[in-house]
Amino acid sequence: MPMQILTNLLLGIIWMFLQDSWNVLTFFTGYLFGILVLFILRRFLPTKFYLETLLAVVRLFLVFIEELFTSSLGVIRHVIRPKLNISPGIFSLETKLEGQLEVSLLALLMNLTPGSVVVEISGDNKRFYIHAMDLPVQKESIFRSKEKFEMAIRKVTSFD
Numbered sequence: 001m002p003m004q005i006l007t008n009l010l011l012g013i014i015w016m017f018l019q020d021s022w023n024v025l026t027f028f029t030g031y032l033f034g035i036l037v038l039f040i041l042r043r044f045l046p047t048k049f050y051l052e053t054l055l056a057v058v059r060l061f062l063v064f065i066e067e068l069f070t071s072s073l074g075v076i077r078h079v080i081r082p083k084l085n086i087s088p089g090i091f092s093l094e095t096k097l098e099g100q101l102e103v104s105l106l107a108l109l110m111n112l113t114p115g116s117v118v119v120e121i122s123g124d125n126k127r128f129y130i131h132a133m134d135l136p137v138q139k140e141s142i143f144r145s146k147e148k149f150e151m152a153i154r155k156v157t158s159f160d
Contacts, residue, residue, distance in 0.1 A: 004050040008034035053156065060152040064109055067145045071113040078134060089135035090119060093128045093146060102153050109149050116142050
């Protein structure tokens with residue numbers, strides 16, 4: 001992927017040489033031309049097209065924002081009640097992710113969503129121990145969040 005970005009930048013610079021115009025608009029036009037060339041040649045590249053990875057990162061960010069918003073609303077609902085009626089607890093959650101980067105990213109994203117904290121990760125990186133603010137209510141939403149995060153993380157880290 002870094003080689004594709006460098007190739008695209010190089011094509012943008014070569015485009016400026018060929019146009020004999022040194023401005024941002026000419027470089028941007030050449031950069032877009034480079035994207036088109038790389039897109040046409042993508043099946044001959046050893047890694048997947050870098051804009052696919054970039055779009056997957058944007059999708060992961062949007063999934064995180066959605067989960068952050070829904071989790072925040074759930075925590076706010078508990079906090080604004082006159083009587084705090086929660087039952088915190090720790091439960092385990094299995095993951096299908098394998099690499100260190102994937103597991104770490106999932107743990108970080110789950111920590112950043114309100115109402116749950118990853119307390120520990122098992123030695124084989126297959127099981128998370130999670131503390132939830134209100135175990136019966138949040139357990140199911142944490143499972144759904146995990147599934148969404150896993151799918152988005154796999155799209156970002158896959159090198160097909």
